[in-house]
Amino acid sequence: MASWVDLLASVTGAFFLYKWFNFQHTRAKLAHIPTLGSDWFILSYLDAWRFVFKGHFIIEEGYSKYKGQTFKVACHTTESGWLVVISGLEMVEDMRKAPADVLSFRGASLDLIQTRHTSPNNFKATPFHIPVVRSPLTRTFPGRFADVTDEIRVSCDDWFRAGYVDPDFHSWLLGLMEPSTGRNPEYLNIQEMWTIQIAVAANLLCITPDWLKPIVGRLMPGHASEKRAKQILAPLIQKRLAKHVALGGNWEGKPNDLITWLIDNASPEDLNLDVINAKVMLINFASIHTTSLTSTNTLFDLAARPEYIAPLRAEIEEVVAAHGWTKDAMARLVKLDSFMKESSRLGGVATMAMRRKAYKDFVFSNGMVIPQGMSVCVASGPIQLDSDYYEDPMEFRGFRFVELRGKEAAGLESLQHQMVSLDPTYMLFGYGRNACPGRFFAVNEVKALLAHIILNYDFKIPGDSRVVPEPIWFSGGRNSNPTAEILFRKRK
Numbered sequence: 001m002a003s004w005v006d007l008l009a010s011v012t013g014a015f016f017l018y019k020w021f022n023f024q025h026t027r028a029k030l031a032h033i034p035t036l037g038s039d040w041f042i043l044s045y046l047d048a049w050r051f052v053f054k055g056h057f058i059i060e061e062g063y064s065k066y067k068g069q070t071f072k073v074a075c076h077t078t079e080s081g082w083l084v085v086i087s088g089l090e091m092v093e094d095m096r097k098a099p100a101d102v103l104s105f106r107g108a109s110l111d112l113i114q115t116r117h118t119s120p121n122n123f124k125a126t127p128f129h130i131p132v133v134r135s136p137l138t139r140t141f142p143g144r145f146a147d148v149t150d151e152i153r154v155s156c157d158d159w160f161r162a163g164y165v166d167p168d169f170h171s172w173l174l175g176l177m178e179p180s181t182g183r184n185p186e187y188l189n190i191q192e193m194w195t196i197q198i199a200v201a202a203n204l205l206c207i208t209p210d211w212l213k214p215i216v217g218r219l220m221p222g223h224a225s226e227k228r229a230k231q232i233l234a235p236l237i238q239k240r241l242a243k244h245v246a247l248g249g250n251w252e253g254k255p256n257d258l259i260t261w262l263i264d265n266a267s268p269e270d271l272n273l274d275v276i277n278a279k280v281m282l283i284n285f286a287s288i289h290t291t292s293l294t295s296t297n298t299l300f301d302l303a304a305r306p307e308y309i310a311p312l313r314a315e316i317e318e319v320v321a322a323h324g325w326t327k328d329a330m331a332r333l334v335k336l337d338s339f340m341k342e343s344s345r346l347g348g349v350a351t352m353a354m355r356r357k358a359y360k361d362f363v364f365s366n367g368m369v370i371p372q373g374m375s376v377c378v379a380s381g382p383i384q385l386d387s388d389y390y391e392d393p394m395e396f397r398g399f400r401f402v403e404l405r406g407k408e409a410a411g412l413e414s415l416q417h418q419m420v421s422l423d424p425t426y427m428l429f430g431y432g433r434n435a436c437p438g439r440f441f442a443v444n445e446v447k448a449l450l451a452h453i454i455l456n457y458d459f460k461i462p463g464d465s466r467v468v469p470e471p472i473w474f475s476g477g478r479n480s481n482p483t484a485e486i487l488f489r490k491r492k
């Protein structure tokens with residue numbers, strides 16, 4: 001009779017055989033695309049781990065070898081285990097024009113975030129949060145700009161009293177617009193941690209065998225956080241749902257906030273507490289860390305280049321004196337916009353953009369084929385540092401974009417060279433139909449936060465250093481160094 005050891009050895013052997021067969025099958029499909037690293041079974045698995053910690057170097061190396069073409073890297077966060085990287089602007093345009101049912105943002109995100117297991121409520125629901133961000137949120141915030149700046153003032157006072165910066169105000173702004181719940185420290189902490197919990201769980205799930213994922217997924221702390229957030233928001237959401245059902249879309253005193261917009265845009269199947277709560281969390285997921293990283297990166301770049309502080313302060317003082325703390329004033333802060341954009345061009349939040357999954361075979365105009373089931377992205381980081389697109393690309397020129405606007409006589413209303421504009425040579429917000437719908441809100445929010453800090457605080461890197469602390473890279477994502485410090489002092 002076979003012992004347990006024999007049985008275990010057979011199951012393990014069968015599992016590896018299955019993995020090996022799958023690997024060979026995928027390798028054959030992608031044989032026409034050069035590999036950066038090894039395309040042998042075990043070695044490519046090790047390369048996928050190397051990508052987690054050295055992804056940005058690997059993408060840079062691929063770009064310098066295959067600029068204008070395509071290469072592939074081993075990667076845990078795709079279904080196939082490979083990520084195809086493109087680098088030519090013509091190919092970027094092909095991707096932009098590809099229909100969503102051929103190259104899918106949602107397909108790539110479901111793999112990347114492992115949504116089926118990390119947040120089943122978001123997985124089951126339709127993506128109705130996207131039109132909510134694109135339309136009512138973006139339309140409403142200019143008229144609510146006083147709320148935005150008030151929240152920034154309150155948050156800055158709290159942070160600097162506490163002695164550290166914890167940019168959390170988004171939950172109140174986006175999620176609730178009701179200070180009693182939105183400023184609830186437990187809720188803010190849950191929402192902030194959820195983003196990290198989902199990112200960690202997704203990476204773990206990507207290397208978990210498929211049959212184990214439902215079990216491992218359920219054990220992840222993100223589920224408990226979503227449940228607790230739901231308990232906190234339940235009274236608010238349920239009251240609104242009840243009114244919506246009883247009185248329809250229009251009732252007296254209906255608040256103009258995210259929960260209302262989500263309820264108004266949800267289909268009948270999505271109109272329930274679980275889904276509305278999950279959508280609030282998802283929108284905060286998309287906005288909290290991206291916005292705080294962008295603000296933090298810009299602050300470090302500015303603290304390391306104090307010569308920019310005086311001209312930026314002068315611009316803010318002049319514009320705010322004439323136009324107050326309004327959305328209109330933010331549009332006039334052209335130097336600050338340029339500085340923020342230059343900071344993101346050289347740093348940003350990731351070295352790749354436009355990750356899509358091919359739901360059908362996709363053929364680029366140069367004949368290159370991405371087979372169905374494979375994931376593809378753009379080497380946006382190296383493109384942003386390429387001398388073909390930027391003069392002296394490695395030099396930090398804070399007013400680079402405002403000078404370009406001046407040269408081309410682009411008026412205030414022109415989006416050209418502004419941080420929100422979409423451009424294949426600047427992909428902080430992605431490109432094409434899935435480009436970030438929250439970018440208008442995000443840029444204005446970051447600008448208002450930085451303008452407030454620049455006007456009200458003196459700041460510097462300890463020891464008057466002019467060196468920006470090294471960022472921490474993870475799977476091609478760029479995070480500010482968590483041990484780095486900036487010293488702040490309230491201006492007299």
Ligand code: HEM
Pocket residue numbers: 105127129130133137174283286287288290291294349353354355427428429430431432433434435436437438439441442443
């Ligand atoms: C500086 C801050 C932000 C950055 C750098 C950023 C960046 C991005 C990027 C790169 C994408 C993917 C685009 C693509 O693949 O083409 C994206 C998508 C998205 N962002 Fe943002 N984002 C920011 C702030 C926000 C904010 C504040 C919100 C909400 C108010 C938001 C909501 C979304 C949503 C819902 C999507 C998914 C779009 C879709 O599925 O079509 N983002 N963002």
